Amino acid sequence: MLTYLFRRLLLLGPTLLGVSMIVFSVFALAPGGIEGALVANDGNLTPGAKEARERYLKQRYGLDSPPPIQYLRWLNKISPVGMKQDDIGKYTGFGFKSPDLGDSFMRNRPVRVLIAESLPYTLMLQLISVPVTYVIAMLAGLLAARKRGGFFDVASGTFFLGMYSFPVIALSVLMIGFLANANYIKIFPAQGLSSLQADVWPYLPGYANGHFVPGYLLDVCWHLIVPVICLSYGNFAFLCKLTRASVLENFRADYVRTARAKGLRENVVLFRHVFRNSLIPLITFLASLLPSLIIGSVVVENVFGIRGMGQLFVEAAQQRDFELSLGITIITSTLTLLSYLLSDILYMVADPRVTFE
């Protein structure tokens, strides 16, 4: 077991190296090269001192050296062991140092800070939508499996499949256009995570000066409803089918027959025996969801004006901000690899038949 873990962790390094190399090559080989975007994104096209700015940026970010050197320099920056640098960028010696994700060209701010700013919004969205998805899909899957081929099974299957096929971007725009539009039904806010007046409201709903005030908590929840729906609905189908299949499989197992033969009530059989055992594939699936937690909500963030990680990554890629893109890539690919490892371990924990010896 330990050797297996050790081997997997050792493999992590080369894989990450490969990933970063590929991403970097994509940037370097694109027409215009890495510095192409610096010229292209320099504000609006006012004839101005473009050249001076270009020269300055090239020197500041070392873009005038050949791409392989730039890549090595970046590797040195993110590694915990390597050449140390002083404040003005001169190399002072070799040794342990604090790894640094570098600076964003476009924003001229540390990548670490940019990620720290965006991550909470995305995590909040996902940490609400994932449990919601799981609870609804699992319940639906259970019910569907209980009466296999019955009305609920067919209806939920069709409905969820329909939702699965409906693009997020279309639904979120439609939701805004109809449910947040004063010309149709205005029950939800169109944008953002809080109302304009929210910062003067109390935390809990109540009355202030004789008016009802929703309060900060309710306001945030109210703003979250539509984005969470848009984030969750597409995953219902997959999870529901997964639960259904797993429950059905367990229904056929010997221990269920025994339980039924003992004269246990059907609900007890379902929830105490079958349900627990059916959870195994769902738990392992959860682990593989981890990476998508980080940048899986691009569309929703964009439409609802939430400044999360998806937004940040898309912007970085569009503007060819290579240190920012690589920073995010490294973080997400580390998470992906770790989550695969985690899901393997969870497998073993959940099902004693699996070993890695």
Add this chain to the structure above:
Amino acid sequence: MENRFGFKDLVLMTLLFGVIGVVILAMFQFDRQNQRVVDIATNLNTLSQQSIALSQQAEKQTAVLNQIRDQLAKGIVATPAAAAPTVSTPTTPTTPAAAASADTAINIPTGPTDPFGPLREARSKPDFKQGDWYIANFGTRIGKITPLVSSDVYGSEVQARIQETLLTRDSDTLKWKPLLAESYEIQPDGKSVIYKLRKGIKFSDGVDFTAKDVVFTFQQILNPKIDAARARSSIEDVGTKVEALDDYTVKFTLLKPYYEMISLTGYTGILPEHFYSKFTPGQFNETPGLLMGTGPYRLANPETWKPGTRLELLRNDYYWGVKPAFDKLIYLEITDETAAETTFTNGEMDYLPAVAKQYNKLKDDKKVMANSQALNYYNMLGGYTYVAWNQKKKNNASGTNVETPFADKRVRQAMTMLIDREKLAAEIYKGYARPATGPFSRSGRQADPKVEPWPYDPERAKKLLATAGFKDVNGTLMTADGKPFKFELMFPGGSSFSEQIALFIKDQLAEGGVQVELRPTDWPALVEKLKNGEFEATTLGWSASVESDLKQIFHSSEIKPGGDNRTSYASPELDKAIDAARACIDEDQRMKLWNACHDIIAEDQPYTFLVERQTLRLMSNRIQNIKKARMGLNYTGLEVMPLPWYSNSLKYSN
């Protein structure tokens, strides 16, 4: 008992996570409330200072009154001349109260030099109301609002509300008016200018504004460690030297007479030295929201704004000038078009920039128009679209530059006459555009009003092409050596709008027998090709400024790698005219010289100037006093100028 994760545990876990989530949210809210308490405490503090100052004043006045009473009792006639100086013994205006009554503290003479003219006029209207919020939208995510180091226009818009400049431009006459300066005087040598600053102006934290701040601003720009290469290069080129002659007099000296001297020196937002000198260049470069100034608005905290939090500008209680109407300016960051439109039609936003199709749709929607107003106008800063004809194409095989047919003036003129720009404006811009006559906005002072757009005249074009050696064979134009005349038109790929224009040009030229091959090109690659001259023709746009510099685009000295004269257009006559205009300090005379440049360019057609487009926007009906002006509207977000708009209903309050 089995030790397994059961349903009860699941419920408990969910509850636990729920509680944790709620606690985290509560922490954010407490943080915000704490910030608010601090704000209130600060306000209370200033209020109490105000009341102290007022009571002091009252005491003094009572004393004076007593004196008068005594004197009256004594039977001496008090002449007003004797009493007046005692009454108005100045209490130094150290509080916002005193500063807010700025009309009395700082004397701003009304008349042609009064920058607050339009605002004063608005304030005298019967439905004028002080208060309410103005909510606009930036259709993008703002990364940074720190001056000098922020690169996008949205940052500039916020800075223009918070930091003021020595001078401001009148939106109608386009002439300079003193703002922070009281007056300015160009020295007889033509390369230096002296500004006299107004006394008694304060930054939004109550510290006095003096000549030191002006000097500091320029030192900051010239500091090579500050990431302000763009601003720096224009100042370095002319060798600006700035010195404070005394606390309220600043002198700028340039190496040589330069036409932009006034805008370079007088139109730079002034940074407060006491505030910005606290930060190292590194901190200045990297902090997204370091913004403080003398302007009518301020950030709640000049240091801590971060991207992702809402951008709200509050009223500056220390403001020295005439107060604008709105208590708060809010800038949303809605990127999605549908979401922006919905927010606007819901009445949650006061301003919606629109594209032609959307504008027409909303303009005809009675429900929407019941509470909004539709505006279309020519914005001077809007710029123009063009087709650039490359006269020397870089040949990749030999590495040398080869002359293209466009080196012949007659060919370029013919191309212009083959493209129906009126039709382009009507079809693609839905009529919200007009043909451009040259590189200057037609409403600006630089443009020669006598220059008319070239006519759409395919017959004349064909004759002109025949004189240039082209032959018409069954509707196809042949070059002198018997090959069909064709060229590649490069345009930014991925933009459907550019594609429409490119297709339109292709159609129009095909009617004249010219074959156009479209080359949609990824933006970075396009820039690279422009730089190297590896193209034959391209259609793009330039944005404009109130006074545009032609040197960058059309002067022959800019035919170099990195220069913006990408078409290798060289005209000694134009070079001379541009140099003359750039060396001319007198504005009225200079405009005549620019007019002459315009004439030459219109004749030479180095570009085919396509159209100037209108700016289309919808505004909420609440917002009053929106008028068209030469600059576009009587208030332009990007320019430093007092905001003359107001709301006639107090929808929001602090």
